Amino acid sequence: VILVYFYREKQSLTTISKGLVFFLIPSIITVPYISHLGKVFDAVQSYSLYWYNNNPIYRIPYEWFAESGMLPDVYIRITLAVLIVASIIFIATRKTDVISKISYVLFAYFLFSPTVHPWYLTILSLFMVYKFRLIFAFWTGFISLTYFAVYNYHITGVWKDISWLIYTEYAVILLLLLHEYKRYNDCLSGKYTVKLWSLTQIKKL
Secondary structure: OHHHHHHHHOOOHHHHHHHHHOOHHHHHHHHHHHHHHHHHHHHHHHHHHHOOEOOHHHHHHHHHHHOOOOOOHHHHHHHHHHHHHHHHHHHHOOOOOHHHHHHHHHHHHHHHOOEOOHHHHHHHHHHHHHOOOHHHHHHHHHHHHHHHHHHHHHHHOOOOOOHHHHHHHHHHHHHHHHHHHHHHHHHHOOOOOOOOOOHHHHHHO
């Protein structure tokens, strides 16, 4: 994403350095724990390959096709992986700043990942420091309600996702995503001078 952005936008060295400094402090902080970072990504990969949780984008086709025996589960996971790659290509070719691109690449990965634990989304909070986005604020907050499944498990001994809660969560996410994409196009056409959502726009609502 960074290379495509620098190539398309032909950014100066000063602009590039400002973008990279944004990641400098978090990178320095993680140095003592670098040997454990691989284990984190191994866990995420394992969940993506063999489990599912909190994601109807995977759950619905799984129930329709995999459980009925029409398609193997692996085909659904491969389809989601293709959607992630397609999203990365789409985001990388958009005309916006590099940090926004990186944040939306992560967003797309979580959106199409079969498993989405609430703590996965904490990284999106880091990007909201740079530029506030209503869709990130909603998702990082609302997904914590899925912990009610854990609460019910401790009471009943049965693990069961709260379907209506998850479907509501993703319905709002998709609506916000469509809204932000519309505002992005409006910004390119000159209807708005501020790209996507900003704190100033939120205050006006």
